[in-house]
Amino acid sequence: MATGRGRLLQQLWRGLQALRLPPGGAGAAPGTDGEAAGFSFRRGPSTRCAGRTTLKQRAGRGGRCEQPSTMHPVSLERMPSEILLKIFSYLDAVTLLCAGCVNRRFYHLANDNFIWIRIYSTAFSPKRSNWKVNSAETTAVSVNSLSAEDKEAGYWKKEYITKQRASVKAALAQVLQPVNPYTGLPVKTKEALRISGLGWVIILKEKNGKEYIMEHIDLSINDSSVTIMWYGKNWPQLATLSTLDLCGVTPVFMDRSKTPSKNGPRWHSLIAKYNLSNLTESTMIGWDRLIRIFCLHPGLLVGLWKREEELAFVMANLHFHHLVEKSTLGSATVPYELPPHTPLLDDNPEYGLHGYQLHVDMHSGGIFYMCGTFRSLFTKKGSIENGYVKLVVISFKNNTEHLPLIGKVGLSWRTDVFDGCIKSCSIMDVTLLDEYGKPFWCFSSPVCMRSSGPSDGPNFLGHTYYVDYVDSEGKVHMELVWIKETEEYFIVSLVLYLRIAKINHWFGTTY
Numbered sequence: 001m002a003t004g005r006g007r008l009l010q011q012l013w014r015g016l017q018a019l020r021l022p023p024g025g026a027g028a029a030p031g032t033d034g035e036a037a038g039f040s041f042r043r044g045p046s047t048r049c050a051g052r053t054t055l056k057q058r059a060g061r062g063g064r065c066e067q068p069s070t071m072h073p074v075s076l077e078r079m080p081s082e083i084l085l086k087i088f089s090y091l092d093a094v095t096l097l098c099a100g101c102v103n104r105r106f107y108h109l110a111n112d113n114f115i116w117i118r119i120y121s122t123a124f125s126p127k128r129s130n131w132k133v134n135s136a137e138t139t140a141v142s143v144n145s146l147s148a149e150d151k152e153a154g155y156w157k158k159e160y161i162t163k164q165r166a167s168v169k170a171a172l173a174q175v176l177q178p179v180n181p182y183t184g185l186p187v188k189t190k191e192a193l194r195i196s197g198l199g200w201v202i203i204l205k206e207k208n209g210k211e212y213i214m215e216h217i218d219l220s221i222n223d224s225s226v227t228i229m230w231y232g233k234n235w236p237q238l239a240t241l242s243t244l245d246l247c248g249v250t251p252v253f254m255d256r257s258k259t260p261s262k263n264g265p266r267w268h269s270l271i272a273k274y275n276l277s278n279l280t281e282s283t284m285i286g287w288d289r290l291i292r293i294f295c296l297h298p299g300l301l302v303g304l305w306k307r308e309e310e311l312a313f314v315m316a317n318l319h320f321h322h323l324v325e326k327s328t329l330g331s332a333t334v335p336y337e338l339p340p341h342t343p344l345l346d347d348n349p350e351y352g353l354h355g356y357q358l359h360v361d362m363h364s365g366g367i368f369y370m371c372g373t374f375r376s377l378f379t380k381k382g383s384i385e386n387g388y389v390k391l392v393v394i395s396f397k398n399n400t401e402h403l404p405l406i407g408k409v410g411l412s413w414r415t416d417v418f419d420g421c422i423k424s425c426s427i428m429d430v431t432l433l434d435e436y437g438k439p440f441w442c443f444s445s446p447v448c449m450r451s452s453g454p455s456d457g458p459n460f461l462g463h464t465y466y467v468d469y470v471d472s473e474g475k476v477h478m479e480l481v482w483i484k485e486t487e488e489y490f491i492v493s494l495v496l497y498l499r500i501a502k503i504n505h506w507f508g509t510t511y
Contacts, residue, residue: 077105084109093119093160094253097265108153116156124163161252165267168254172196172324182373183224183359184433185320190221192324196250200228200327201268202314203245204236204276212236218414223361223371224320225429225444231313231415238310244274246300246316248327269330271318274300280309285448286411286422293411293422293446297471301446303413313415317427321442343508344436353503354378355435358393358496362405362426362447365412369405369426370491384511387500388475394494396479405480405489411446424449428469430476432496440506441473441498449480449489465489474498 076084088096088110096119100110175195176186186192200219204212218229248269274296285295291303291312301315318327322338330336356377362370374393383390394401411425425448432441449465467478479493500511 077103081109085112085115088112089115089118094264097252101265111154111157113151113153113156116154116160120156120160120163123160164253168196168250169329171254172328176324181437183431184357184437184439185224185431186324189320189324193221193226196254196324196328198324198327199249200271200316201247201249202230202316203247204241205243205245206236206240207242208240220366222363222427222429223368224359224431224442225361225427226318226320226323227427228316228318229313229414230315233416235311238276238279238304241276244276244300244314246271246274247332248330250328267328268332269326269328270332270335271326271330272298272300272335276302280304285446286425288420288422290418290420291413291422293413293425295446297445298443299445301411313413315413315446317429317444317446319429319431319442319444321431321439341505344434344438344506352379352381352383353389353391353435353498356391356440357433357437359429359431359433360494361429362409363429364410364426365421367407367412369407369409370403372403381511384500388497389500389503389511391496391498392494393496394491396493403491405491409449409489424465428467428476430469434506441496441502443469443471445469445471452479472499473502 084106088099091099096110096115100107172192175188175192178187179185180187192198200216202214202216204214206212214230214232216228217231220227248271249266250269252265252267279294279296279302283295284292286293287306289306291305294302294304296302299317299319301317303312303314304310305312322336325338326336328336354377358374358377360370360372360374361368377391377393379389379391394403408423409426410421410423411427412421413419425446427444428447429444430442431439434440447467447469449467452464452466462482462484465480465482467476467480469476475497477493477495477497478491480489481492482489503509504511
């Protein structure tokens with residue numbers, strides 16, 4: 001219905017533009033402004049004919065149709081507020097929100113409580129049914145009890161959007177409820193991404209306050225993370241930029257029966273904010289003949305052209321753990337805050353950590369160099385050093401635990417003109433589950449293998465490398481050896497260092 005009315009109004013508007021007659025001008029009859037213009041909002045097609053007939057009659061009597069001395073083009077902005085409110089009352093919620101973005105006047109008119117109270121009551125008023133009324137219908141407010149006069153402008157718009165967002169949250173929570181017992185992550189994360197219409201944008205902010213919003217270009221979904229790419233030719237100059245905001249974007253109103261649209265109003269949820277003021281002074285993890293890449297925590301990779309020192313691409317790596325919540329339930333300025341953690345009971349605190357499970361992926365461009373799961377990990381209480389608990393996954397001394405990396409390790413990148421692969425770099429996804437199978441520590445981040453000199457091990461003659469990762473919850477240290485005969489890397493040591501503060505917060509202990 002809203003679409004039909006929109007077409008009717010569009011035809012009316014085209015007719016008025018063709019006539020270009022001011023209210024009360026040539027051919028106008030006395031009366032109200034709307035009547036003076038010779039149109040009725042409910043019968044737009046007849047307006048055009050009436051106007052033309054009037055012009056023909058004046059031309060017949062006077063020989064030609066005289067134009068008024070001062071022309072005032074007909075426009076929506078010149079219409080009385082009462083008429084605009086009448087037009088807006090026929091719009092649906094999505095169209096009304098879009099109309100409010102036109103200018104300041106339209107914004108205030110589109111906040112009218114009488115319009116939004118009708119939309120609200122239509123969407124959330126209880127339905128008559130012979131079945132037992134459920135809790136949602138019981139708590140719904142009846143239409144008769146709704147009030148528009150004693151509320152500030154925009155109150156019912158906010159209420160409608162809030163309730164719609166709550167329904168989106170409930171729908172996504174239901175989809176994400178089933179958990180894979182082996183990974184500890186939701187089984188239907190990919191389905192949640194699809195039905196929510198979730199996408200990601202980066203907002204580049206200049207030092208003078210100007211903003212550039214860029215939609216993601218490429219998206220790859222991995223086993224436990226997503227990799228998102230932005231590239232193009234119209235990057236702002238790096239020297240003018242101050243910050244980069246990574247946001248998830250979803251349609252404000254989710255309709256599972258329709259394909260999500262990118263043209264309507266969308267909700268921004270801030271995931272992370274990065275400082276670009278001193279980008280070249282941050283950690284550079286690799287380079288090739290065209291670009292250099294810099295890593296910003298958490299999980300952001302920025303590529304700069306070597307020659308110009310300007311932006312080439314941006315890559316974000318997001319782990320599945322709480323991905324949908326972080327990308328949909330925050331606001332444009334405040335990230336989503338995880339619910340308060342209830343400490344789990346540590347049944348054997350004297351024996352340290354036990355029964356842990358680790359899943360590690362190393363990949364890039366859809367190619368996996370490593371995909372390993374390690375179960376029954378443990379550490380003793382005495383393995384505490386410098387505020388960390390040491391959890392050995394692959395022991396240097398046990399040759400049977402050593403694992404190869406498959407293929408030639410490298411991080412793939414691309415722009416709209418060039419592409420390439422930076423050797424010895426990749427994306428590492430880590431999912432550590434506690435003894436109850438709950439995600440304890442999860443991240444997805446670019447990493448790089450660095451040379452550490454010849455190995456001291458008696459069974460290896462190749463060159464040794466290491467991979468290090470550090471964040472606020474722990475550290476990862478991996479040692480590798482290059483076997484020249486087979487031309488492959490072997491992981492000879494993998495150790496996790498878990499921060500004591502994280503463990504105490506998780507279990508309510510006082511290690």
